[in-house]
Amino acid sequence: MxxxxxxxxxxxxxxxxxxxxxxxxxxxHVVDADQAARWVVEPGRPALAQIVAHFGEGILLPGGGLNRPALRERIFDNPAERQWLEQLLHPLIRAEVAQHLALAESxxxxxxxxxxxxxxxxxxxxxxxxxxxxxxxxxxxxxxxxxxxxxxxxxxxxxxxxxxxxxxxxxxxxxxxxxxxxxxxxxxxxxxxxxxxxxxxx
The missing domain is CATH 3.40.50.300 (P-loop containing nucleotide triphosphate hydrolases)
Known part of the structure; x- marks a missing residue:
C-alpha cells in the first residue's frame, strides 16, 4: 500500500x-519543499538558466550558483516578478517533491x-x-x-x-x-x- x-x-x-x-x-520519510526549491535552481538545472535569462547575470554568485538574497530583493516588493518566478518554480518543485515522496517506505x-x-x-x-x-x-x-x-x-x-x-x-x-x-x-x-x-x- x-x-x-x-x-x-x-x-x-x-x-x-x-x-x-x-x-x-x-x-x-520526510521531504522538505524548501530543499526541493533549492535543488531545482542548482547550476545545470533548466530553471536557473531561465532565471538568469529573465533577471540577468547579476543574479548569480561568482561561482555560478543562484544569489538568493539578490533574487529575494528583486521580487520582494514586486508582485509581478514574484508571480513570474512562482509560475516557473512551483510546478518544478511539485514534481521534485512528488519524486522524493514516491521513495517512501514508511x-x-x-x-x-x-x-x-x-x-x-x-x-x-x-x-x-x-x-x-x-x-x-x-x-x-x-x-x-x-x-x-x-x-x-x-x-x-x-x-x-x-x-x-x-x-x-x-x-x-x-x-x-x-x-x-x-x-x-x-x-x-x-x-x-x-x-x-x-x-x-x-
Missing amino acids: RPWILGLTGGIGSGKTAVADHFASLGV PYAIMVSPLLIESGQYRQVDRVLVVDVPESLQVARTAARDQTSEEQVRSILKVQAAREERLKHADDVLVNDRDLAWLKGEVERLHRFYLTLRGGRE
Whole structure:
C-alpha cells in the first residue's frame, strides 16, 4: 500500500524543522519543499538558466550558483516578478517533491512546506499538521535565529498565510510554546496516532 502523505506547515520560527526532524528520527520519510526549491535552481538545472535569462547575470554568485538574497530583493516588493518566478518554480518543485515522496517506505510520509497553504500544495496531501506558535514568540525566535530585525521578521510574516488561514486547513495542530522535550513527546503521540490511520483519515 502506498504511504499516505502528511503535510507539515507552520509560520516562520514555529519550530517546523524540529518537528520534522523528530518525525524523521522515528523512521518517517520526510521531504522538505524548501530543499526541493533549492535543488531545482542548482547550476545545470533548466530553471536557473531561465532565471538568469529573465533577471540577468547579476543574479548569480561568482561561482555560478543562484544569489538568493539578490533574487529575494528583486521580487520582494514586486508582485509581478514574484508571480513570474512562482509560475516557473512551483510546478518544478511539485514534481521534485512528488519524486522524493514516491521513495517512501514508511506507513506515511511527510511533506514539509512553509507555504503549504499559500502555494496550494495542501491539495497534494491527505492530512495537514500545523505547528502553531503565538506571533510574539515567532518574532523573537526568528530574530534571534537569523540575527535579523523584528521589523524584517514581521514583513516575512505578512507574506506568509495568516495564522487563521493556516489553522482553517489544519487537521491537527501542535502548539509549540514549551520546551523541546515536550515537543518531542507531542510528536511521538501524533506518530502513534498516525500509524493507526488509513489514508490519513480516522
